[in-house]
Amino acid sequence: MKIINVTKNVSLKRTIEAGTETQQQAVTQIIEKVKAYGDEALMALTEKFDGVRLQSFAVTKEEIERAYEEIEEEALAAIREAIENIRDFHARQKRETWITTKEDGTMLGQKVTPLDSVGVYVPGGRAAYPSSIMMNVIPAQVAGVERIVMVSPPQSNGSWPAGVLVTANELGVKEMYKVGGAQAVAALAYGTETIAPIDKIVGPGNIYVALAKRAVFGQVDIDMIAGPSEIVVLADEKANPIFIAADLLSQAEHDPMASAILVTPCEKLAQKVADEVIVQLETLPKKDIAAASIQDYGAIYVTQDLAEAIDVVNQLAPEHLEVLTEEPLTLIGKIKHAGAIFLGPYSSEPVGDYFAGPNHVLPTNGTARFSSPLNVDDFTKKSSIIYYSxxxxxxxxxxxxxxxxxxxxxxxxxxxxxxxxxxx
Amino acid sequence: MKIINVTKNVSLKRTIEAGTETQQQAVTQIIEKVKAYGDEALMALTEKFDGVRLQSFAVTKEEIERAYEEIEEEALAAIREAIENIRDFHARQKRETWITTKEDGTMLGQKVTPLDSVGVYVPGGRAAYPSSIMMNVIPAQVAGVERIVMVSPPQSNGSWPAGVLVTANELGVKEMYKVGGAQAVAALAYGTETIAPIDKIVGPGNIYVALAKRAVFGQVDIDMIAGPSEIVVLADEKANPIFIAADLLSQAEHDPMASAILVTPCEKLAQKVADEVIVQLETLPKKDIAAASIQDYGAIYVTQDLAEAIDVVNQLAPEHLEVLTEEPLTLIGKIKHAGAIFLGPYSSEPVGDYFAGPNHVLPTNGTARFSSPLNVDDFTKKSSIIYYSxxxxxxxxxxxxxxxxxxxxxxxxxxxxxxxxxxx
Incomplete structure (x- = not known):
């Protein structure tokens, strides 16, 4: 890992995939086809891209039952407890309608109303993450959204992975359609015979999904379009280099374009972490991805002191920030820009990715300067109330x-x- | 005005200005010039588009003093009271950082942090509205944004209108630059020698400003790009047709593309309002604009009953909704989609445009289905806090x-x- 002595300004190596012209055109064509031919287009596009001819898009009871037979008991228990934790955290974000009154009869207020309907996109293949379903569905449910529609491409067997089916069912999602890609986004935005249109689309996806979301924005609302994931670890001389290396690698295994960065005033720690990363990398199943990420987007910044290190963190405005310093809680007030702040040696990023309760959909690419984690507010809107006597x-x-x-x-x-x- | 018996689905005639290719190219070139040449480019572009060669962009103390001499005492008093009302309302929106603790030492929470810096764009010419300055600056101030930068094109005398200068000064805005158009947006996003870059740009503008905001989005955050303004009046047989006609026209005078719509189950009222609109239109200074708006975008929808009328309102999802029915307050719960809801005969839209306190920057073009009025949350971001023992x-x-x-x-x-x- 590169060790760099910081002198002045640093910033994340930002990478926003804009898509090639060919990809743009493909997405435009797919959207037009779905608008014109509805379900028929979905059938044909699913056959083309996912290699399956489906009789119907709707997930059946039988598929769900089969998934429960497949899933390990331990995993099911963990899914249930994670759902409970995430629900509990998001329930605390909920805002109520309020009104203020004056003696002359004036009433002013803010009405909070859930969106009518939301579509949740779940990627196919290896990225069909149960945790991602929980993080996108639960805030919508807590907000009070009545209609939640989940879409995800079918596997080659015409169904979804067991983890996805079980998680969706545990969450109580009622409408699930086996369709993915830009065609799923188009169906959610404009509707087909089977799929009634929704008001907002959330959830991650590949470049085609991202381009389709951009294209339908305005017709419906969308969440942010996420860039590659990042972690920044802020650590002092007391921190455990083994923990830090493991956490940097947990980010790096996501994507060759993911960034894993350590910021520390301690040169000794910097060297230890750099060495430990090499050791741990050796035995990782996703060694190639993680190594590419560390090589191209990883860095260790060494600063003069802790104050300067905090300054660097604020310049980076990371998606995930871990604070492994002697008194991490006292630094919360100094951290201005971060999607999620993990404090202390036992708050490893995966604690928040899966289980603790806060959302793992976070602002990437330095947008933590002005954006927030996905939250209940994203699934409600406000109306001003004005009554003058x-x-x-x-x-x-x-x-x-x-x-x-x-x-x-x-x-x-x-x-x-x-x-x-x-x-x- | 067209009177239409509603049978089924209605929707606003939506109009989103995408800009011509020539306009797009012009904006791209302007942004590149500002990025490359900074202040020098701003000077040249201001001379080209606003017809003034400025020595410096910064508003001077002398200009502000002169503005106070110009402004009527009555207007100054009204500005001051409006500011107070708007500040009071927005202060009620403010959210605090919170944390929840568990017995095992876990701490989870949400940190609320104001954005570091915000740029407020104020259009030039006739659209240099003091009210718009208040509505964009106050929520940022209440949020705690430390640096607020106001930009607006100079008039041909090289300065701003007195109303703009006085309002900005009353609000306590410290950084004011006489630069407008796409060049001002570029300067805010990328910075020049004089203007340090900001994190978010808010405020209305012409098509060039809108295109420039879209172009810099991602580099900085932006507010929504507003479409033409709309009003929908929901009224029953008890409503006063004179009030309704006046309110429809107050929307129509904004823009030939503004929409003014009445929804009522009472045919008699429909006819009276249609007649009264013609009468009142006759003596309006902006008669031509208002007449074009009423002709092209105005409508009166007559429904079977009040329930159906409410259904139509929810389909339209208007920016402004006035409820002139016998018991307006009891209908709040039934109204699902509206930017601002004005209740009863004395809550005419201008009450909210200028004075009552809620924000007048509202979701247009049916986006009230999923968007909210500009508010304090728009000038803060959240960070999740996770501590595991x-x-x-x-x-x-x-x-x-x-x-x-x-x-x-x-x-x-x-x-x-x-x-x-x-x-x-």
Whole structure:
């Protein structure tokens, strides 16, 4: 791993996949086909891309029952407990409608309403992660979204992996369709005979899914389009290099473009971690991916002191930040930009990826400067409530017309004047 | 105005300006120039588009003092009271960092942090609205944003209108630059010698500004790109047609593409409003704009009953909704999609546009299905906080490794195992 003495500004090596022109055109064509031919297009595209001709997209009871026979008891228990933890954490984010009243009869407030319907995209193949289903479905459920539609491409056997089916069923998802790619996104946005359209699409996907989400944005809402994953570890001389190396590698195994970075004022630790990464890398099943990530996007930044290290962390604005310093809790206030902050030696990133409760869908690519983890607010919208009594308008009408006329909007002023005249 | 008996589905005539290819290219070139030449490019582009060669972009104390001499006392008082109301309402939206603790030492929470810096774009010419400045600046201030930068094109005299200068000064805005258009957006996103870059750009603008905002999105965050404005009035037979006509016209005077729509189960009211619109239109200064809007985008929908009328409103998902029925407050729960809900005969839309306190930056074009009024949350971001004690990891580590291995992510599992091994 490269060890770099930091002097001034650092930033993540950002990589936003924009897609090639060919990919863009393919996505445009797929969307047009689904809009024009509905289910028929979905059938044909699924056969083309997933190699399966389906009779029906809907997941059946039998498929779910079979999945329960397949899944290990230990895994099922862990899924259930994770769901409980994630539900508990997100329930604490929920906001209520509120109203404030004044003596003159004025009422002002903010109504919080869940979205009517949400589509959750789940990638196929190796990225069909049960944890990702939980993290996208639960905040929508907690928000009160009535209709949640899950889509994911079928495997070559025409079904989904057992872990995906069991997790969706444990969550209580009722509408599940075996369709993936840009065609699934188009179906969610515009609807087909089988799939009624939804209001917002969330969930990760490959470049075609990302391009399709971008294309339907406006017709429906979408979540952020995630870039490659990142971890930054902030550590001092007391930190355990074995833990740090393991955590950096857990990020690196995701993607050759994932970033794993250590920031420390301790040169000795830097060297130990660099050595330990090589040792641990050797026996990893995903050694090739992790090695490429460490080589191209990994780094160890050595700073003058802890204050400078914190400054570097804030410049990086990482998706995941681990704080392995002597008093990690006291640093929360100094950390300005991070998607999730893991504090202390036992809060390894996978604790949050799978189990603790907070969402693992986090702002990547330095967007933690202005973006938040996926949360219940993302599945609700607000409406302002304004009630003015006759007395309130009498008392304030003249001020309102003054402001309207200052902006040259006479019809605005007259709408108020009509009410004031009525009184005379 | 067209009176239409509603039978089934209705929707807003949506119009999203995508810009012509020439406009797109112009914006790309402007952004590249500003990135390459900084202030020099800003000077040249301001001379080209605004017809003024400025010595410096920064607004001076003298300009502000002159503006106070110009502004009417009554207007100043109204501005001050509006600011107070808007601040009060938005202060109620503010969220605090929270944490939840468990007996095993686990701490989970959500840290709320204001954005570091925000740029507020204020259009030039007739659209240099003091109210718009208040609505964009105040939620950022309430959120705790430290650096707020206001940009707006200079008038031909090289300065800003008095209303704009006074409002910005009353709000306490410290950084103000006389630069507009795509060049201002580029300067905010990438920075120049004079203007340090910011994290998020908000505020309305013409098509060039909108295209520039889209182009810099990702580099910085942006607010929604607003479409033409809409009002929907939901009214029953008790409603006053004079009020309704005035309110429809107050929307129509904004823009020939603005929509003003009445939804009512009462045919008699429909006819009276249609007649009254013609009468009131006659004497409006912006008669031409309002007439075009009513002609092309205005409509009166007559429904079977009030329930059906509410259904139509939810289908339209309007930016502004006025409820002029006998018991307006009892309908709040039935209204699912609306940016702002104005209840009763004295809550005319301008009450909210200028004065009451809720934000007037609202989701247009039917996006109230999934979007919210501009609010304090838009100027903060959240970070998850995760602390696991050694005991908590001991108790839960095996479940986490089970889930990681179910997903085939061995390095994730090992990051936990390294900690569990340490205990033996």
């Amino acid at each position: 006759q007395a309130a308008l009498q008392a304030n009408g003249k001020k309102i017309t003054t402001l309207a006329r200052l902006e040259g909007l006479e019809a605005h002023a007259r709408a108020i004047d009509k009410r004031l005249e009525e009184e005379k | 050694q005991a908590a990891l001991q108790a839960n580590g095996k479940k986490i490794t089970t889930l990681a291995r179910l997903e085939g992510l061995e390095a994730h599992a090992r990051a936990i195992d390294k900690r569990l091994e340490e205990e033996k």
